[in-house]
Amino acid sequence: MLTPAIRLLLVVGGTVLYLALAIIAYGGIAAFFSQPALVALAAIVVLLSVAGYLAGGNVSPGEREDRGNRWVLIAFGILLLLDVFLPPWADSRDVWTLDGDTIRWIGVALFAAGGAVRLWPVYVLGDRFSGLVAIQKGHRLVTGGIYGVIRHPSYLGMLVNSLGWALAFRSIFGVLLTAALLVPLHARIEAEERLLVSQFGTEYDAYRRRTSRLVPRLY
Template identity: 30%
Template structure:
């Protein structure tokens, strides 16, 4: 058993956490429940973009897991076929996929960010939609993570994406060690992922002020009190 084998349970945990909190917990709101957002909303609310991000993350993560498993017995015919397919820049004896400090930091960030989003899903219940909306009998949630910052679900997004970069974009990962980024296909997938994640993240950050304005208009004095109690949008004491 190689040290890389230790990564497998953490890879599985990160995959499940990421999938759970990037999958909409509720159906889209009715047209009469949606509210006007920013110009980037047309990108943010497209679920095909989220599906592409999920797919690319799963492909990279499963490729890393398969490489690790195959490297445990590189002399077998099955392992050699897997390694020939997935490891493009090194021989089976020189596979450098390995656990690193940045990998474990990435896992922690992914899991913590996912936990924050999952907690927001539970706190808001049917009111939480990926589309900007005010639903019937909407309530202003002020406890849990919403007692610390006003947009904790977006904090979760930022932590999760930072974790993915710590894992996949640093030495020791399959993405960086396999040679996939030296291929046209790999470069294309990388560009698509970065473009989608950047656009969605920027869209969500711009959306915060619009959400505050809508909530203030809807809940009036109750929102004013909450905003005084919780002045920060993303990070307590900083942002």
């Protein structure tokens, strides 16, 4: 389990790095903050970081972990770095961009909504929410609320959040990077569901039959 001090350091450091890379890619502070939509985007990044710190969660392997799935974390990390840097870089140079400030504001709204959906399960599960594919101490199956409709709301939030970031910079590159997230995300979901079936058996099988993974009636 991470101590509150270490979690705070990681959240603050990660937020500063995230915004710094985007600002550098865009051409500097003056250029970045000359765009009202990007000012709003930066404010939302900070607010989501604060909310994420307060939500809890951990990166503990718990009582049992699928270690073979850790490669997904590397894939997520590489795609995240590309996603942070490439859309603002392309936007500032008008390379593979979509037209109009409306696109930017749609992106800001999706970024905020996706971030909220991503954090919602962390608030529901608290420290039982792990960055690893693992069974935590006192793990129980949660099937109410948003989990009564989709089984992996946090991953849906990740996709919407990523798409929002791409559109805030009008970036076709960013949209393609969001699509690329589907590959490691599918592998992660498969690994999680195998582990949960092994832990909860027929209870989880019944839960799977009445819910969708990410999008009701589609997936």
